[in-house]
Amino acid sequence: MNCLFVCVVRKEEDLMIIRSPKPEVKILVDRDPIKTSFEQWAKPGHFSRTIAKGPDTTTWIWNLHADAHDFDSHTSDLEEISRKVFSAHFGQLSIIFLWLSGMYFHGARFSNYEAWLSDPTHIGPSAQVVWPIVGQEILNGDVGGGFRGIQITSGFFQIWRASGITNELQLYCTAIGALIFASLMLFAGWFHYHKAAPKLAWFQDVESMLNHHLAGLLGLGSLSWAGHQIHVSLPINKFLDAGVDPKEIPLPHEFILNRDLLAQLYPSFHEGATPFFTLNWSKYADFLTFRGGLDPITGGLWLSDTAHHHLAIAILFLIAGHMYKTNWGIGHSLKDILEAHKGPFTGQGHKGLYEIFTTSWHAQLSLNLAMLGSLTIIVAHHMYSMPPYPYLATDYGTQLSLFTHHMWIGGFLIVGAAAHAAIFLVRDYDPTTRYNDLLDRVLRHRDAIISHLNWVCIFLGFHSFGLYIHNDTMSALGRPQDMFSDTAIQLQPIFAQWVQNTHALAPSLTAPGATTSTSLTWGGSELLAVGGKVAMLPIPLGTADFLVHHIHAFTIHVTVLILLKGVLFARSSRLIPDKANLGFRFPCDGPGRGGTCQSDVWGTISDQGIVTHITGGNFAQSSITINGWLRDFLWAQASQEDLKSIMALRFPRFSQGLAQDPTTRRIWFGIATAHDFEIHDDITEERLYQNIFASHFGQLAIIFLWTSGNLFHVAWQGNFESWIQDPLHIRPIAHAIWDPHFGQPAVEAFTRGGLFGVSSLAWTGHLVHVAIPGSRGEYVRWSNFLDIPPHPQGLGPLLTGQWNLYAQNPDSSSHLFSTSQGAGTAILTLLGGFHPQTQSLWLTDIAHHHLAIALIFLIAGHMYRTNFGIGHSLALASLGVITSLVAQHMYSLPAYAFIAQDFTTQAALYTHHQYIAGFIMTGAFAHGAIFFIRDYNPAQNEDNVLARMLDHKEAIISHLSWASLFLGFHTLGLYVHNDVMLAFGTPEKQILIEPIFAQWIQSAHAFNAGRNIWLPGWLNAVNENRNSLFLTIGPGDFLVHHAIALGLHTTTLILVKGALDARGSKLMPDKKDFGYSFPCDGPGRGGTCDISAWDAFYLAFIGMGVDVLIWTPCLGYRVYVLNFLAWVLAGID
Incomplete structure (x- = not known):
């Protein structure tokens, strides 16, 4: 046995x-x-x-x-899915054939192809003629040869000539043939799904597929095209190049059927196939050449070279098609090849890839798209450096279009590859059966991969842009010798130049059979011109190419980073451990359902037609523990023991979750949330107020540091002493750019040079003791404070109540600033108007103003309830509104000497204060929205003013929305009407509306109440044409101010809606129950609001920044369009 x-x-x-x-x-x-x-x-x-x-x-x-x-x-049956994909491919091929048929039909019916063929250097290609309807035929242009149409830039004419097409009948026949093939493809799609559908095993027979695709499609396809080129294209193009009339050239089938006819052009045809079988292939060198370079007649590659090329790759593909094991037991197995690959780092080789590509169409499609996209980009670069078709090189519009077209298509294909790779990970990837294969190991290292790629992008970004910034700086300083250029500091692309030189020397070294290099771009001294236009010339690479190509390297690496992160993080994100278990069809399944991914391919949603907020349950469960954060959101697999040992040493100390984040997010989020005290670990209400109070001193320190820096700049690098002597002719300077070589200091190029109440009182003292005496030519020193009284009668008038004495004897209108000529003795006046020389407010008026508001604030400071039980409760301070008022007053009431004549400073101060006001007011609404999320308690605030306002928020928003709409239409309507009237040459019909109410206010302020009572200087200022007090306003101001009213109302609409809708939105009834810190809790966590505080912040700056700030200097109503868009985004419900 x-x-x-x-x-x-x-x-x-x-x-x-x-x-x-x-x-x-x-x-x-x-x-x-x-x-x-x-x-x-x-x-x-x-x-x-x-x-x-x-x-x-x-x-x-x-x-x-x-x-x-x-x-x-539709189904989970892989065989059924495969059949549908296979059938759909025939439908796609049908569309391609139909499109091609349309292109050829256009060439046959509407083009000037035959005329172009007779003179391709002077007649432009056109295959589109605009019909004469309502004057649109004006789009047709004269392309030459007596033909009017739109010049095309698709390159079809050049392809047709290279193919040997000589008349429009042949184009008709080809168009009909393409239609027949389109019909056949439709039939094939139906047949292979309904009548003879392949089984799953057929789709998974990779070796057989490679055999047919390589040998059949590519091999026999290239061979058949080589045959067409040899028997049809070459002889016909030879006649065309010789100047023979296309009508006299024999028809294509005559060349195919009559060997003697071809032998007259190419003598080797007399010998038939004998040289092929006797290996005497050099006999065929009359039509299969290896010349290199371009045909000097057409500017395209030699057609005999391209015929040789197609024959060679046909043989390569026919051999490659027999490399793989099919029914005969010889050849390679793709699975064995992949798994036998033992790389130095991958260890176990490409384990698991075969199963992935044979069971997931998305994975297969991703690979194919990536390969095809890369090939398309390669084609884009070869199309201009090695133009394959006759007269393509000199058609610059077509060259540019073909490059752009192929680059765009290649980009789309590669992005599609990443998208389908991400979909594969969500739908088809099973981690339980793919343990420790190649992809699993890549996914386990994804944080390292992404962080390394991220730093590569940062490195490339800083270094590539740094070179440009250096050059711009050196150019601005007038130092071209210090720039990176071929004539100064050279950064030659030596490796690229070596590659170029290698190819340029190929005919004498690596390819002795070639008469010239593959492309003239490699180098040399040749220049090829066709019809007086440069077809090709050498492209020497230098420093400029080095700089540009590193910028390209930066953008390409960033693209790879985005796509690769989208793929590697497609299955899971910080908020969702595994999307495949939650019914996801795409990594982020569409907009409006809550973005839960860091960087993924679509957006995010669930599967069914029901709106569900996935982070609701998942976030609430995982975010309540640090380990949950690390496990589900950060994927760090860290334990709590690690936290205890590391926490004390790692940034940021206020958040254990961030301190354990293995990515660069720890740095950026640590910086961002350092000031958000409410979300810090172990925060209490008492510590919260302590932190806020302490941080205010830090802010004050920054302000003092900034002020000190300004004063130091003026003292060290400024020309203040020179400017003050002649402020009208000397520009104020406080910045000296250092010499990069640290030679002669550049500074030598210039001349050497209780809060509201108490501070206002202190500033009044400064004006009275220092500024006013200085303006009157006195030498200001310490004695001005200690010995010399600012007024001849000292404090007597103050103590006796004779305050009007301080206003007597003011500076006269002939007073010269900084001198005693025309100076008076008054220190507290109410003159009004401006100093005649400086065109700024009188210093004595300003001193009076600060003293008055100091008294008001000192009194106001005792209005509020402290320890004594009396007074009011302070509710709101409108700093933003005050800043905006300051902006308006800075130019209409210039407060500082000679500033009215410094127009740049005036514009800068106005813009600065308006921007600051906008930021402050927008920030007020942002914090109002955060208040609603974090601090507002509906139960405690029942029936108070806030609760009633929230109850009426729909009415408030809708009324404000219609106010914005009304202002928008009526404002733009006036502008549109006036533009139309001007366009029709009837300016007298413009609508010009005088702003009578504003003019009345102006007149009231300019009213002369008597020269000796109060404000005697106002009337002088009104009649003075050198200042900005009285700006005549008219219909233009009416229109502009209504446009500004539109911008302000739209901004208010956005901000008010952002605040009122902060707590609840269409997708989340109450965000506070979901653990939100902000109305929309930062990027990557899913925007779930219609308009929330963050969205409102950006939209408001469309309304405020674009309208209020740009309208004022530019006065163009095109900006209105942006306002209208902002209104639409804010108001649509």
């Missing part, structure tokens, strides 16, 4: 050693698997039970179009 067993085993082993088992030819097709049903075709959405029920909302129509192509949603 034992012997029998051993013998059987030995016999089986011998059989296994001697030969492989005989392959079985399996039936790989199902006959009539699915009945053709016209009733189903007539029912929209028959592939989905949900869609087939009919529409409830407009979402139905979008799902109908999208889900029809999402075969994964």
Whole structure:
């Protein structure tokens, strides 16, 4: 028995050693698997039970179009999905043939192809003629040869000439042939789904697929095209190059059927196939050449070179098609090749890739798209450096269009590759069965991969842009010798130049059979011109190319970073551990459902038609523990023991979650949330107020540091002493740019040079004791404070109540600033108007003003309840409004000497204060919204003013929305009317509305109440034409100010809606219950608001920044469009 067993085993082993088992030819097709049903075709959405029920909302129509192509949603049967994909490919091929047919039909019916063929250097290609309807035929241009149409830039004419097409009848025949093939493709798609559908094993037979695709499609396809080029293209183009009339050239089939006709042009045809079988291939050198370079007649590659090329790659593909094991047991197995690859880092080789690509169409499609996209980009670069078609090189518009077209297509294909790779990870990837294979190891290292790629991008970004910044700085300083350029500091691309030189020397070294290099761009001294236009010339690379190509390297690496992070993080994000378990069809399944990914491909949603906020349950469960953060959101797999040992040493100390983040997010979020005390670990209400109070001193320190820096700049690098002597002719300077070589200091190029109440009082003292005496020519020193009284009568008038004495004897209108000429003795006046020389407010008026407000604030400071139980409760301080008022007063009431004549400073101060005011007011609403999220308690605030306002928020927003709409239409309507009237040459019909109320206010302020009573200087200032007090306003101001009113109302609408809708939105009834810190809790956490505080912040700056700040200097109503868009975004519900 034992012997029998051993013998059987030995016999089986011998059989296994001697030969492989005989392959079985399996039936790989199902006959009539699915009945053709016209009733189903007539029912929209028959592939989905949900869609087939009919529409409830407009979402139905979008799902109908999208889900029809999402075969994964129709069934989970891989075989059925594969059949649908296969059948759809025939439909795609049908569309391609139909498109090609249309292109050829246009060439046959509407083009000037025959005229272009006779003179391609002077006649432009056109295949589109605009019909004469309502004057649109003006778009047609003269392209030469007596033809009017739109010049095309697709390169079809050049392709047709290279193909050997000589008349429009041939184009018609080709168009009809393409239509027939389109019909055949449609039939094939139906046949291979309904009548003879392949089985799953057929789709997964990779070796057979490679055999047919390489040998059949690519090999025989290239061979057939080489045959066409040899028998049709070459002889016809030879006649055309010789100047023969296309009508006199024999028809294509004559060359194919009559070998003697070809032999007259190419003598080797007399010998037939004999040289081929006797290996005497050099005989065919008359039509299969290896010249290199371009045809000097057409500017394109030698067609005999391209015929040789197609024949060579046909042979390569035919050989490659037989490399893989099919039914005969010889050749390679792709699975063995992948798994046998033992790289220095991958260890176990490409384990698992074969199973992934044979079971997931998305993975296969991703690989194919990436390869095709890369190939398309390669084609883009070869199309201009090696123009393959006649007269393509000199058609610059076509060259540019083809490059742009292929680059765009390549980019789309590569992005699509990343998208489908991400979809594969969500739908088809199973971590339990793919443990420790290549992809699993990549996913486990994704943080390291992304962080390294991130730093590569940062490095490239800083260094590539740094070179440009250096050059711009040196250029601005007038130091071209210090710039990076070919004539100064050279950064030559030596490796690229070496590659260029290698290719340029190829004819004499690596390719002795070639007469010239593959492309003139490699180098040399040749220049090829066709018809007086440069077809190609050498492109020497230098420092400029080095700089530009490193910028390209930066953008390409950033693109790779974005796509690769989207793929590697597609299955999971910080908020969702595994999307495949939650019904996700895409990594982020559409907008409006809450973005839960860091960087992924679409956005995020769930599967069914019900709106669900996924982070609701998941976030609430995982975010309540530090370990949950690390496990579910950060994927650090850290334990609490690690936290205890590391926490004390790591930034940021206020957040254990961030301190354990392994990515660079720890730095940026640590910096961002350092000031958000409410979310710090172990925060209490008492510590919160302590932190806020302490941080105010830090802010004050920054302000004092900034002030000190300004004063230091003026003292060290400024020309203040020179400017003060002649402020009208000397510009104020306080910045000296250092000499990069630290030679002669650049500074030598210039001349050497209680809060409101008490501080206002102190500033009054400064004006009275220092500024006013200085303006009157006195030498200001310490004695001005200690010995010399600012007024001849000292404090007597103050103590005796004779305050009017301080206003007597003011500076006269002839007073020269900084001198005693025309100076008076008054220190507290109410003159009004401006100093005649400086065109600024009188210093004595300003001193009076500060003393008055100091008294008001000292009194106001005692109005509020402190320890004594009396006074009021302070509610709100409108700092933003005050800042905006300051902006308006800075130019209309210039407070500082000679500032009215420094127009740049005036514009800068106005813009600065308006921007600051806008930021402050927007910040007020942002913090109002955060208050609603964090601190507002509906139960405690029941029926108070806030609760009532929230109850009426829809009415408030709708009324404000209509006010914005009314202002928008009426404001723009006036501008549109006036523009139309000007366009029609009837300016007298413009609508010009005088701003009578504003003019009345102006007149009231300018009223002369008597020269000797109060404000005697106002009337002088009004009549003075050198200042900005009285600006005549008219219809232009009426229109502009209504446009500004539109911007302000739109800004208010956005901010008010952002605040009132902060707590609840359409997707979340009450965000406080979901653990939100902000209305929309930062990027990457999912925008779930209609308009929230963050969104409102950005939208408000469209309204405020663009309208209020740009309208004022530019006065162009095109900016209105942005306002209107902001209003639409804010008001649509």
